[in-house]
Amino acid sequence: MSIVIKTEGLTFSYSEQEHNILDNLSMEVKKGEILAILGLSGSGKSTLCYCLSGIIPHVYSGKLSGEVRIDGHSTQEMDMTMIATKLGIVFQNPETQLFFPMVESELAFGPENLCIDRDEIKKRIDLTLDLLNIKEKRNEKTGHLSGGQKQLIALASVLTLKPKILIFDEVMSQIDEKGKNAIKDIILQLKKEGKTVIMVSHNLDNIDIADRIMTLKNGRLKRFEESL
Amino acid sequence: MKFDPRTKLIMVFSLSTLAVFVIDIYLLLVVLLISIVVSNYFKENWDFLKRTKKFITLLIGIVLIQSIFSPAGEILLSINHFTILTTGGLAKGIRVILRMLIIIISATIMTGSSPREIIQALIQWKVPYEIAFMVSLSIRFIPILGEEAKDAFTAIQLRGVEIDKLNLTKRIKIYSYMFMPVLSGVIHRAKELSTSLEARAFRAYPDRSSYIKLELARKDYLIMFVSTLFTISILGIYIIMG
Amino acid sequence: MKKAYRDNEAFIEIKDLTFSYKKSSVILNNVSISFYKSEITAIIGPNGSGKTTLGKLMSGILSSEQGSVFLEGTNIKGITLGNIGKKVGYLFQQPERQLFNPTVKEEIGFAHLFMGEPKDKVDKKVSKIIEELSLQGLENSSPYKISRGERQRVALATILINEPSFLILDEPTTGLDMIKKDKLSEILKNLQQQNIGMVIISHDKSFIKSNADRTLEVSGGEINEV
Numbered sequence: 001m002s003i004v005i006k007t008e009g010l011t012f013s014y015s016e017q018e019h020n021i022l023d024n025l026s027m028e029v030k031k032g033e034i035l036a037i038l039g040l041s042g043s044g045k046s047t048l049c050y051c052l053s054g055i056i057p058h059v060y061s062g063k064l065s066g067e068v069r070i071d072g073h074s075t076q077e078m079d080m081t082m083i084a085t086k087l088g089i090v091f092q093n094p095e096t097q098l099f100f101p102m103v104e105s106e107l108a109f110g111p112e113n114l115c116i117d118r119d120e121i122k123k124r125i126d127l128t129l130d131l132l133n134i135k136e137k138r139n140e141k142t143g144h145l146s147g148g149q150k151q152l153i154a155l156a157s158v159l160t161l162k163p164k165i166l167i168f169d170e171v172m173s174q175i176d177e178k179g180k181n182a183i184k185d186i187i188l189q190l191k192k193e194g195k196t197v198i199m200v201s202h203n204l205d206n207i208d209i210a211d212r213i214m215t216l217k218n219g220r221l222k223r224f225e226e227s228l
Numbered sequence: 229m230k231f232d233p234r235t236k237l238i239m240v241f242s243l244s245t246l247a248v249f250v251i252d253i254y255l256l257l258v259v260l261l262i263s264i265v266v267s268n269y270f271k272e273n274w275d276f277l278k279r280t281k282k283f284i285t286l287l288i289g290i291v292l293i294q295s296i297f298s299p300a301g302e303i304l305l306s307i308n309h310f311t312i313l314t315t316g317g318l319a320k321g322i323r324v325i326l327r328m329l330i331i332i333i334s335a336t337i338m339t340g341s342s343p344r345e346i347i348q349a350l351i352q353w354k355v356p357y358e359i360a361f362m363v364s365l366s367i368r369f370i371p372i373l374g375e376e377a378k379d380a381f382t383a384i385q386l387r388g389v390e391i392d393k394l395n396l397t398k399r400i401k402i403y404s405y406m407f408m409p410v411l412s413g414v415i416h417r418a419k420e421l422s423t424s425l426e427a428r429a430f431r432a433y434p435d436r437s438s439y440i441k442l443e444l445a446r447k448d449y450l451i452m453f454v455s456t457l458f459t460i461s462i463l464g465i466y467i468i469m470g
Numbered sequence: 471m472k473k474a475y476r477d478n479e480a481f482i483e484i485k486d487l488t489f490s491y492k493k494s495s496v497i498l499n500n501v502s503i504s505f506y507k508s509e510i511t512a513i514i515g516p517n518g519s520g521k522t523t524l525g526k527l528m529s530g531i532l533s534s535e536q537g538s539v540f541l542e543g544t545n546i547k548g549i550t551l552g553n554i555g556k557k558v559g560y561l562f563q564q565p566e567r568q569l570f571n572p573t574v575k576e577e578i579g580f581a582h583l584f585m586g587e588p589k590d591k592v593d594k595k596v597s598k599i600i601e602e603l604s605l606q607g608l609e610n611s612s613p614y615k616i617s618r619g620e621r622q623r624v625a626l627a628t629i630l631i632n633e634p635s636f637l638i639l640d641e642p643t644t645g646l647d648m649i650k651k652d653k654l655s656e657i658l659k660n661l662q663q664q665n666i667g668m669v670i671i672s673h674d675k676s677f678i679k680s681n682a683d684r685t686l687e688v689s690g691g692e693i694n695e696v
Contacts, residue, residue, distance in 0.1 A: 040647045040648075040649060040650075041617065041618060041619070041645065041646070041647045041650065042617055053427065055423060055426070055427065058426065059422070059423055059426045059427075060423075080426050080427065080429060080432075081429045081432035081433075084427060084428060084429040084432075085429075088427070089427055091420065091423075091424065093420060095372075095417075096417055096420035096421045096424055097420075097424045099361075099365060099368075099421075099424075099425075100342070100343060100344050101342055101343060101344075102342055102344060104439070105342070105344035105439070105440075108439035108440075109428060109430075110428040110429060111437075111439075112436050112437050112438055112439060113428060113429040113430050113431070113432050113433075113436050114429055114432055114433075114436075114437075115432075115433055115435060115436055115437045116437055117437060118437065118438075118439060118441070121437070121439045122439070125439075146516070146517050146518055147517050148517075157428070158427075158428065161428065161429065173644065173645060174644060175517075176516055176517050176673040177673065177675070178516065179517070202647035202648070203647070203648070376567060379562060379567045379568070380567055380568070380570070382531050382551065383560075383562065383567060383568035384568075384570070384581070385550075385551035385552055385555065386529070386531075386551050386552075386554065386555035386558075386559070386560055386629075387555055387568075387580070387581035387628060387629070387632065388552050388555050388556060388581045388582070388585060388632055389552060389581050389584055389585060390550060390552035390553075390585070391552075392550070398584075402584070405570040405571070405580075406570065408569070408570045408571075409566055409567050409568070409569060409570060412566060412614055413566065413567075416566075
């Protein structure tokens, strides 16, 4: 089994803070697995997502040491553009991830940034809508969709960049039961397509589809043992 | 009939330019009428009219203020030697209102095009794409901020602050307190938005491709020509007549 | 004429209420329901079903042309928000929307000081509430820099300082992990012992199971007891 993401001695604290929110954290993510990371609020789950996706150090700054490698390449050496084609991240709040009223425009946005040509973009949009089973939503306005559906569109808009790895940062916390189940089904479908998924949550119910569960506590990851 | 967003932009620009430079009230009314007819052609609903009803008092207030502070011509109404309405002042007030209405109504011409199309129109007009996107995204958030301000206002009142019982200074002070949650909301959103944008490779390259391509049709050229010609003629007449 | 209210008289009563946002579809269709001080009522339903709308109608934040809402027998339309706030507290889903001051201490005492109450009286009330809601140590912190759970407690404090008899909580468990939810449950149970009635709008099934006495479902414009 190949390793798609590897961190070694990852240590991070935000500029205003004194203590390390991530402390000498080491982890390996295997290709094609669904890895869940469980942790209480404030445990550093989102910070870990930012480090794994290159948002730290490229968008947010702080005191970072140690290494994060995606497919063998260090996140510090790649820029966000390179990382975007390898790893996609979906956040908690659909509102700040959806920029356009039309679903199609949203899905086209990522590839457009990479100067991909029109025909290829169309292919990717068709494929992604098909994969997520939302073909009928193609010409809908995002404002009319439910929270769960909006998250699916946010996911779709990340998938058109064709990343092999996906990170879900608490994506289910603001969604109702129906929406959660839809997202879980999609994640299982993504695994079938050979993608690697990392899910981060404080709620055990949200991550019951995971192959492996780790808990984040005191800045480090441990194997999950029944309680937080 | 679908018109290119650039055509609509030209129309809005023409009407707004006329609104600014035309002084004659009858001509302003004509421009307003044109705005209403054109806007009606492009929009599907008239709910802005309902909103205008609420503003009627505000509009009347503006007319009165203009009249009081720039009296001219014959006095129409005065109380105790204090001039309130004069023909010149009234005319000035009406002009202000007409200009405002023209600009607001003509702006609604744009509501038929999706923001992505408008962004594309600006980009094809050589506006840097970052600016086009940023402007569009900001506009998208205006109603959301309005909602937050409303919530903040409601929350303050529910805590026992009776706005109606406050004098003017205290009222202004309260509004300044409401500023905090709205501002923090803006900053928080801006942070999340910019993170999402970067994660989707925005600004990866100086250029970007576009899924949609805007092409001008014959009717677009025709309308743009007519609008520009009309506007320049009117302005020209103004300049010549001094 | 003031009537004396027993515990089984409706504190908030909704009668024949129909509500729709502008031209959209009808959110609530001719609904009638009563809420009592003696119990915690949960309101569940899919997103967009009208749960939050119902909460806002009950607290006078929104009003409808068709139907009425009665607060302790009086039509809510005739009461100002300031006076409603003395009886009914409303906790927004995002606590940030109701926090305006640079420190927690100032935030809690804000409204009372602003309306002219003497400082020492207000300070006493604030200290009492800070103790009740375990906010000690945060008096001088900025409400925007504390954790979400703490921020929610501060928002709650600003409401409880008015000593309302009834609380409406809109999705209070959003963003709270299991430990924080337990803490919230504790606080709600304390409040219930002080005879404060509550309505919890939530889609969190387990939280509702352990806290609510009665559950109502809003769906398709109707309200039904579950």
